[in-house]
Amino acid sequence: MLDIRLKKSIAGFHLAVEFKAEAGLTAIFGPSGAGKTMIAKMLAGLVRPDDGHILIDGRALFDPRKNLNVPVHQRHIGFVFQEHRLFPHYSVRGNLAYGKRQAARTASPIKFETVIDILGIGSLLDRQPVSLSGGERQRVAIGRALLSNPKILIMDEPLSSLDQARKAEILPLIETLKSEFSLTTLYISHSIEEITRLADTILLIDKGAQKGVGPTADILSRLDLIPYSGGSDAGSLVEATVVGHDRSYHMLELETPGGGRLYLTGPAREPGSQIRVRIRARDVALSTTEPKSLSILNRFKGHVVDHCTGTEGMEELLLDVGFPLTARVTRRSFEQMKLKSDARIWALVKSVTISPS
């Protein structure tokens, strides 16, 4: 459990955030220069806040009223940086073992073998960091932070220095680590895609100011936050259950919270398992009548909950189709279709992204 209030001013930049987050993964999302890394550094003790407090699981790390500012090495906060920051004069094994002393003092639930296994770095142990590829280095850096047995783990854009293929390779590993160790994690990113996949709680910030904080699905379905939750890439999150797979059509069938079905092509998944589905608002089309003979498979019946004027001639809508779904249509369509709150609609979902198994 995190209880955090931070204030900091540096050279005309003012940062102020205040939030609480339960265990699980809390994501800080915002454009570059929003102050995300500054928050992470203040939590780790690398930058001193002007005012505020930092409480982690009831333990105070910073409180100027009590003249308390726990030094970096006593905070037990694991940090995965944007760049790997591996020690060039230690082997991979030496890097991984560097934080082990701290782990040895407390009974560590994080086992060396488990971490090596999940991250797939067993064959790299005797190599020097200089001989590793970018993806390998970042995996070792993640392992090193985990093996210091931190109370919380901060990941500051751990994928931003990697190409698309490496990202796709490491993101599932982070998901596995999250479920394996259930470690309170703070994940910083400017990719709404990554965050939708990983986060339990989202904190949105822009120019040092906190724009919203709350459970991922709630934050993503708030129309007023769309400028800060991805803009034209904004979308909603739905947790769906696998109900079947049609092998001849190579098609997966999911059940959404309202009972509506979601079909997508892909390999079979364990029936009953939960899948996070991200649906971008711009991939949702609307119809006031039940669409017939249309190639779009995914249709949900529901009604408009709320709407507001977006940028560039667009109208942002929040729909209830059994689950909250955001949609973006042109203002012209919006007016011609005479859409308003409570209007009955059919939502047509053109494409979705899901987390790979």
Add this chain to the structure above:
Amino acid sequence: MSISPAEIEVILLSLKVALWCVAISLVPALFIGWLLARREFYGKTALTVIVHLPIFLPPVVVGYFLLVTLGNRGLIGGWLNEQFGISLIFNWKGVVAATAVMAFPFISRAIRQAFEAVDRNLEMAALTLGRSPLMVFLTITLPLIAPGILAGATLGFAKALGEFGATITFVANVPGQTQTLPLAIFSLMETPNAESALWRLVIISVLLAFAAIALSEWLTRRSIRKLGGRA
């Protein structure tokens, strides 16, 4: 051509002086290098000037300062003599003092530059892994600046082997006591019919220089290779 016992004495004295010079300079140079690279404090510019002064002053002037301060009637020298019976005048300890003052700016400068080249982010990462600042210094910073320390030590050693002006001014040219290689060569140049002895010492000087360069190159390459760089 064979080397006489007197010449061997000169060579051994020179090596002893150079090694002691590096030995006593290294820790203070590490501290000053760290101070100048990492800390901001009042009087930093003044300290920088003082440390580098021996590079820019004529060595004779440095030798004269040493005579005034470290001589038996000098401010520090008198106290050393009274309290501990240590005298630096006309013996090898005085040569070490003179060479150390002359070599110090070269050693501390190399170390300072090594400190400045260290990626502070690595130290921060090490702190987040739960190691104390002292342990981080010993396990991260020190190994990373090792090539710089080595470069400084080699430079200081070479400077000590060749130091002439400050030494002869401070402790004079006493055979067996303060007569290092350059001082012995200087004496032989003034001695009639000593060309062959002179040439032997000149050749030995050149060989020592080659050996020092080769050793430092080998050590530097080895430590760079250990850091994973290309050498």
